[in-house]
Amino acid sequence: MLAFILRRLAQAVVVMLAVGLIAFSLFRFVGDPVLFMLGQDATPEDHARVSKLLGLDQPFYVQYASFVGRAVRGEFGLSLRQAQPVSRLIAERLPATLELSAVAALFALVGGVSMGVYTALRRNSWLSQVMLAVSLIGVSLPTFLIGILLIVVFAVLLGWLPSFGRGDTVSLGWWSTGFLTLSGLKSLILPAITLGLFQTTLIQRLVRSEMLEVLRTDYIKFARARGLSDRAVHFGHALKNTLVPVITITGLQLGAILAFAIITETVFQWPGMGLLFIQAVSTADIPVMAAYLCLIALFFVIINLVVDLLYYAVDPRLRIERSVGAQ
Amino acid sequence: MNIHAIWNHDLAYSFRRSPVTVVAAALTLVCVGGALFAPWLAPYNPFDAASLDLNAAFSPPAWVAQGMASHPLGTDDQGRDLLSTILYGARISLGVGLASVLFAMLLGVTLGLVSGYFGGKIDAFIMRIADIQLSFPAILIALLVDGVARVALPANTHDEIAIPVLILSIGVSGWVQYARTVRGSTLVEKGKEYVQAARVIGRHPLAILLRHVLPNVMGPVLVIATIHIATAIITEATLSFLGVGVPPTRPSLGTLIRIGNEFLLSGEWWITLFPGIALVTLVLSVNLLGDWLRDALNPKLR
Numbered sequence: 001m002l003a004f005i006l007r008r009l010a011q012a013v014v015v016m017l018a019v020g021l022i023a024f025s026l027f028r029f030v031g032d033p034v035l036f037m038l039g040q041d042a043t044p045e046d047h048a049r050v051s052k053l054l055g056l057d058q059p060f061y062v063q064y065a066s067f068v069g070r071a072v073r074g075e076f077g078l079s080l081r082q083a084q085p086v087s088r089l090i091a092e093r094l095p096a097t098l099e100l101s102a103v104a105a106l107f108a109l110v111g112g113v114s115m116g117v118y119t120a121l122r123r124n125s126w127l128s129q130v131m132l133a134v135s136l137i138g139v140s141l142p143t144f145l146i147g148i149l150l151i152v153v154f155a156v157l158l159g160w161l162p163s164f165g166r167g168d169t170v171s172l173g174w175w176s177t178g179f180l181t182l183s184g185l186k187s188l189i190l191p192a193i194t195l196g197l198f199q200t201t202l203i204q205r206l207v208r209s210e211m212l213e214v215l216r217t218d219y220i221k222f223a224r225a226r227g228l229s230d231r232a233v234h235f236g237h238a239l240k241n242t243l244v245p246v247i248t249i250t251g252l253q254l255g256a257i258l259a260f261a262i263i264t265e266t267v268f269q270w271p272g273m274g275l276l277f278i279q280a281v282s283t284a285d286i287p288v289m290a291a292y293l294c295l296i297a298l299f300f301v302i303i304n305l306v307v308d309l310l311y312y313a314v315d316p317r318l319r320i321e322r323s324v325g326a327q
Numbered sequence: 328m329n330i331h332a333i334w335n336h337d338l339a340y341s342f343r344r345s346p347v348t349v350v351a352a353a354l355t356l357v358c359v360g361g362a363l364f365a366p367w368l369a370p371y372n373p374f375d376a377a378s379l380d381l382n383a384a385f386s387p388p389a390w391v392a393q394g395m396a397s398h399p400l401g402t403d404d405q406g407r408d409l410l411s412t413i414l415y416g417a418r419i420s421l422g423v424g425l426a427s428v429l430f431a432m433l434l435g436v437t438l439g440l441v442s443g444y445f446g447g448k449i450d451a452f453i454m455r456i457a458d459i460q461l462s463f464p465a466i467l468i469a470l471l472v473d474g475v476a477r478v479a480l481p482a483n484t485h486d487e488i489a490i491p492v493l494i495l496s497i498g499v500s501g502w503v504q505y506a507r508t509v510r511g512s513t514l515v516e517k518g519k520e521y522v523q524a525a526r527v528i529g530r531h532p533l534a535i536l537l538r539h540v541l542p543n544v545m546g547p548v549l550v551i552a553t554i555h556i557a558t559a560i561i562t563e564a565t566l567s568f569l570g571v572g573v574p575p576t577r578p579s580l581g582t583l584i585r586i587g588n589e590f591l592l593s594g595e596w597w598i599t600l601f602p603g604i605a606l607v608t609l610v611l612s613v614n615l616l617g618d619w620l621r622d623a624l625n626p627k628l629r
Contacts, residue, residue: 140614142561142564142565142568142610148591148603151591259467260464263569267588286478296467300462300463
């Protein structure tokens with residue numbers, strides 16, 4: 001067990017160091033940072049002096065080590081375009097992305113599980129057919145088209161919901177939340193649906209197939225034979241046993257939701273990290289890009305690590321296999 | 328093989344039996360045909376600056392009031408004929424999609440063959456990278472590679488190199504599936520007698536890989552590739568929509584949707600709608616065709 005955790009931790013550290021290396025190379029080799037600071041008129045002496053001041057004359061690995069040291073403390077320097085510390089820009093944008101992703105994940109989980117259970121229990125009803133058809137469309141349409149479609153229907157034609165931005169936000173310390181105002185909540189609906197739709201269909205199909213599988217097993221027949229109510233059989237026995245894979249998949253999909261937030265945020269002009277990153281790419285704002293790169297990799301590594309460890313804790317078969325394999 | 332034999336072939340039979348597939352194939356044919364013959368089918372050449380007419384900008388489709396018969400689907404913000412731009416755009420979308428699938432296939436098959444045949448440390452290294460990459464969504468990888476490449480290359484060359492960079496980044500984001508499949512089948516083939524025989528008579532490992540192993544592992548690779556095409560087209564469209572893909576001077580379908588999206592709220596719906604319909608039709612029909620081919624070629628799934 002300990003060896004497994006240590007190995008996974010080591011792998012996570014290696015991934016982070018590799019991503020850090022890419023981010024560092026961007027910093028170091030794209031453009032000349034000294035030229036950027038001094039302008040075109042700098043003399044070679046000035047150039048050499050500032051290089052020494054910034055530590056650019058030191059060997060590569062020393063520079064990389066000091067970059068990692070600063071990155072761990074969250075220091076990525078100043079944004080080239082907005083003349084603000086990158087850490088502050090990200091801290092401003094982080095709440096928007098995390099709130100959107102959390103609502104999207106919740107929507108996907110609740111919507112996916114309930115639709116999955118319904119389509120498994122009432123296989124032939126017309127509503128199930130509609131749900132399956134909608135899920136097929138949800139999988140095959142690109143995310144940005146779904147977003148545009150929702151904007152056209154609910155913002156342009158019906159005028160019910162805002163088409164862009166976060167609405168009014170309330171500051172709780174450094175965290176700005178859109179949960180506490182009506183316009184903030186209304187602004188959340190369309191982006192959250194857009195972001196969560198793919199995961200909803202994924203969870204729906206997963207729950208459906210797992211439920212159908214479980215409903216065929218002997219212990220369900222036995223539970224029915226004991227005279228338990230349908231409700232107890234379906235939710236107490238069947239659903240409970242489908243939840244382990246569902247939790248794993250949802251956990252792994254959290255990372256995907258964070259990544260796809262880039263697209264949703266662009267469609268809805270949602271002031272989150274994804275929009276910040278896209279703007280940074282189009283203006284070649286390297287410090288912001290490097291910070292985003294490291295942050296998104298960190299999220300992914302943590303999510304994967306936690307899911308792996310949870311899996312290990314939940315599924316005893318995995319433990320036996322590993323220990324047999326190790327001998 | 329005569330026509331009768333083709334008609335009675337297993338694949339043709341399963342094709343005829345599935346009306347959805349027939350419709351998908353017809354639509355794919357229309358899309359691919361339209362893209363391929365765009366220079367002959369399109370009423371205008373949207374890349375020719377002389378044919379642009381800024382006075383005709385934002386004219387709606389022909390059947391709407393103020394629409395012009397000369398522009399059946401209307402024009403975009405620069406006065407480009409939308410029908411022509413869509414035909415040319417589909418050409419770019421399809422071209423980028425196919426090229427990136429080919430690149431991913433080349434990369435994945437090579438690494439998979441090497442990994443499976445030589446084993447050991449190199450196998451462990453390649454497969455570890457594959458594992459790590461698989462834990463990130465493909466579109467994120469493509470976006471990051473594309474973004475980094477754009478920043479790393481000088482800005483004045485962006486428009487010229489945008490498409491090669493795009494193909495490269497979408498290709499890099501998709502090689503893992505090929506490598507894993509090929510590695511698996513190579514491990515199986517490696518142990519078979521014909522490979523051992525080739526080794527015993529002293530053929531060069533490269534020759535064994537290319538002449539003997541490769542042909543026997545390509546079946547599943549082609550199936551993966553057909554399904555991958557739709558994903559690659561969506562990825563290209565998404566990156567172009569985000570503004571980091573194909574430049575607006577020679578727009579793909581995704582770029583067109585991005586352009587149209589800016590004018591959606593002011594009422595010019597057609598600039599987004601028609602490229603959107605074209606993209607969905609293309610992706611959906613290619614997807615259905617790929618799914619059918621996978622099921623038809625893999626009897627285990629039937």
